[in-house]
Amino acid sequence: MDGQNAIADSAAYEITPAKRKRLQSIFDHATGMMKQPKYDFDYAHSLLGECVKSDPANLIYAEKMLENLERKFKGKKPSGLFSAFSGRGVKKALAAKNWTDVIAQGVDMLKSNPWDSSALIGMVDACAELRCHEVGLLFMRNATAGSPNDIDVRRHCARYLGRVGQFDQAIAVWHFVNEKTRGDDEANKMISQLTLDKERMRQGLPTITNKIDVRPGEKIRPRPKSNQEEVKAEKPKVAIQLNEKQILDRVILDNPEKIENYLKLADLWQLDDKYHEAELVMRKAQSAIGQSMEIVCKLEDIRIGRARHRYEVAEKQYDVEKKAESRKLADDLKDELNRTELEIYQRRAERRPDDKKQLYEYGLRLKRAGNFEEAIETFDQVIEGDEKLLAIANLGKGECLQAKKKYHTAMECFEEALSYSDSLSSDRQKQLLYRAGVLAMGLSELGDAKAYFKRLKKMDPSYRDVGSRLDKVRKMLQDK
Numbered sequence: 001m002d003g004q005n006a007i008a009d010s011a012a013y014e015i016t017p018a019k020r021k022r023l024q025s026i027f028d029h030a031t032g033m034m035k036q037p038k039y040d041f042d043y044a045h046s047l048l049g050e051c052v053k054s055d056p057a058n059l060i061y062a063e064k065m066l067e068n069l070e071r072k073f074k075g076k077k078p079s080g081l082f083s084a085f086s087g088r089g090v091k092k093a094l095a096a097k098n099w100t101d102v103i104a105q106g107v108d109m110l111k112s113n114p115w116d117s118s119a120l121i122g123m124v125d126a127c128a129e130l131r132c133h134e135v136g137l138l139f140m141r142n143a144t145a146g147s148p149n150d151i152d153v154r155r156h157c158a159r160y161l162g163r164v165g166q167f168d169q170a171i172a173v174w175h176f177v178n179e180k181t182r183g184d185d186e187a188n189k190m191i192s193q194l195t196l197d198k199e200r201m202r203q204g205l206p207t208i209t210n211k212i213d214v215r216p217g218e219k220i221r222p223r224p225k226s227n228q229e230e231v232k233a234e235k236p237k238v239a240i241q242l243n244e245k246q247i248l249d250r251v252i253l254d255n256p257e258k259i260e261n262y263l264k265l266a267d268l269w270q271l272d273d274k275y276h277e278a279e280l281v282m283r284k285a286q287s288a289i290g291q292s293m294e295i296v297c298k299l300e301d302i303r304i305g306r307a308r309h310r311y312e313v314a315e316k317q318y319d320v321e322k323k324a325e326s327r328k329l330a331d332d333l334k335d336e337l338n339r340t341e342l343e344i345y346q347r348r349a350e351r352r353p354d355d356k357k358q359l360y361e362y363g364l365r366l367k368r369a370g371n372f373e374e375a376i377e378t379f380d381q382v383i384e385g386d387e388k389l390l391a392i393a394n395l396g397k398g399e400c401l402q403a404k405k406k407y408h409t410a411m412e413c414f415e416e417a418l419s420y421s422d423s424l425s426s427d428r429q430k431q432l433l434y435r436a437g438v439l440a441m442g443l444s445e446l447g448d449a450k451a452y453f454k455r456l457k458k459m460d461p462s463y464r465d466v467g468s469r470l471d472k473v474r475k476m477l478q479d480k
Contacts (some may be wrong), residue, residue, distance in 0.1 A: 017370030023051050024374070027061060034068060041072035042111065049107040056103045057132040057336065060343050065107070066142060069114035077115045077146060090122040102126035106139075115146025117153045124160050131336065133164045134303070151180055155187075162190065165276050167198045244268060256288040259295070266298055275306035293351075300344045307337040341365050349378075356386035360393055372400040391420035395432050402439060411439050430456055430463055437466075441473060446480075449473050 030047035033039040048065040055061060089105035102122050109119035120143035127136030140157045147153040154177050161170035171194050178187035242250070248265040255261065262285035269278035279302050285295050314330035345362040352358050363378035379397040382389050398413030414436040421429050437452035453470040456463055 017372075019054065020369055021371050021374065023054055023061075024371075027051050027064070030068070031064060034064075034071075041068060044068045045072070045111050049111070052107055053100070053104045055339075056100065056127065056130055056135060057339055058343060059134045059138065060347070062135045062138050065110075066114055066138070069110060073114065077113070090119055094122050094125065097129075099126040099129045103130075113146070115142055117143040117147040117150060120146070121153060121156050124156070128160060128163060131332075136160065136164070137166070149180075151177055154180075158187075158190065162194055162197075167194045167276075168280060170194050252284075259285060259289055259292065262289075263294065263298060266302065270302065270305050273309050275302050275309065278302045278305075297348075300348070303340055304337075304344060307333070307340045311337045338365065338368050342369055354385075356382045356389055359385070360389055360396070363393070363396055367396055367400055370403075372404050376400045387420075388423060391417045391424050391432070392428060394420075395424075395428065395435070399435065402435070407439060407443060411436070411443060411445075414439065426459070430460055433459070434464060434466065437469065441469065446473055446477050450477065 026047050030044045030051075033044050033047075045065065045068055048061060048068055051058065051061040052065050090102055090109065093099075093101035093105050103126050106119040106123040106126075109116055113119075120139045123139045124136050124143065127133065127139065140160055143153055144157055154173055158170050158173035158177060161167075161173060171191055174187045174191045174194070178184050178191070181187065245265060245268050248261055248268070252258075252261050252265065262281055266278040266281045269275070269281065279299065282295055282299050282302065289295070311330065311333040314326070314333045318326035318330050342362075342365040345358065345365050348355075348358040349362040359378060360382045363375050363382060366372075366375035366378060376397055379393045379400070382393040383397070394413045394417035398410045398417065401407075401410035401413060414432065417424075417432055418436060421432060424432065433452045433456040437449050437456065440446075440449035440452060450470065450473045453466055453473060456466050457470055461467065
């Protein structure tokens with residue numbers, strides 16, 4: 001798929017603030033039902049299914065939908081007798097490359113069987129095109145659980161894993177296919193290519209797995225060695241100086257139960273923007289130690305870091321190219337970053353209700369998403385629960401109120417924030433003074449506006465347009 005089509009597919013649906021608020025309300029109603037000892041599974045699926053259809057990138061919606069269906073069937077996989085008939089809608093949508101409709105048709109099919117591989121494989125393909133990779137991996141796991149011995153399903157999932165950069169998992173699945181088929185040409189070729197791609201990724205080179213056109217009966221040709229490699233092979237081995245990552249790898253091998261070593265190694269990979277490697281480190285920690293909150297949080301940090309890195313790369317690409325396609329891609333990836341952060345900080349706020357810093361971070365993401373009403377409620381909870389966050393929470397609340405055109409109430413919040421502004425960072429203090437000055441100017445409170453702009457100019461004379469605004473306020477006061 002070329003870059004232009006990828007951009008169009010990623011923009012196949014749009015979540016406006018109003019729509020997000022409505023979906024959240026539907027989701028809350030469904031999750032409220034699920035807390036009851038007995039409830040209507042099908043009705044809950046209709047609610048959660050609507051959320052997934054409208055926002056297919058939201059991992060929380062998809063996880064909760066499958067959880068409800070697993071409760072409905074109590075883990076017992078029903079017969080797929082009628083899936084061939086009910087799957088026509090998915091096949092038709094796939095043929096038309098209507099990816100959101102593939103998701104919608106698949107959601108309806110899962111009501112009868114949440115492990116229906118014919119529906120789930122199509123949904124995995126749709127997620128690949130929409131760049132909803134976290135959700136795609138979730139659907140892929142259900143597909144393989146539903147058809148553990150189906151080679152075609154395994155083959156499809158192996159291709160998807162390679163496509164999204166999960167090279168180790170893809171190689172493992174291809175090995176499974178190769179063993180079951182006793183020498184599969186595609187499996188052999190993909191194992192070789194994915195192994196090369198792993199090394200290319202470590203070196204920061206582009207991977208080429210997606211570009212392979214496998215033909216039946218095609219044999220693998222070993223890559224010939226270059227003259228330099230031949231010369232190197234003849235040279236005697238010398239001692240290799242290990243880098244910090246390699247040292248930590250050995251430390252982990254000797255002490256696999258110590259979580260701090262995994263965390264340090266994951267951080268080192270993230271510093272190099274190698275988020276796939278960082279995630280593999282933490283998955284290894286999960287296998288060795290088991291699940292822990294430290295591992296959960298680190299995996300969430302890696303998700304955010306990956307999304308932020310992709311957005312920053314797209315912005316740099318736009319700065320160089322100045323093309324409409326590059327701008328659209330950067331905007332799409334910014335939306336994806338915001339969605340990822342919103343989901344993760346919501347989880348963290350729910351996991352640690354007493355940690356108001358996490359609640360503030362969630363409120364900040366709600367504000368960025370344009371969900372001002374819920375953001376204001378969240379900031380109010382922070383203000384009531386932690387005095388140390390009074391300034392920053394009042395700043396966020398004031399910005400929400402200003403966006404809702406409640407200017408006088410917003411000004412009260414900014415003034416309250418200024419009373420506690422010593423707790424703010426320098427950047428936040430400047431932001432607060434600027435917001436307060438601009439709003440005071442708009443409310444014709446010129447004396448206050450002058451005071452705020454003077455303080456800001458003293459801190460940073462080059463901050464935005466503070467100089468020209470201060471001159472304008474002074475002139476307006478003289479003309480009165």
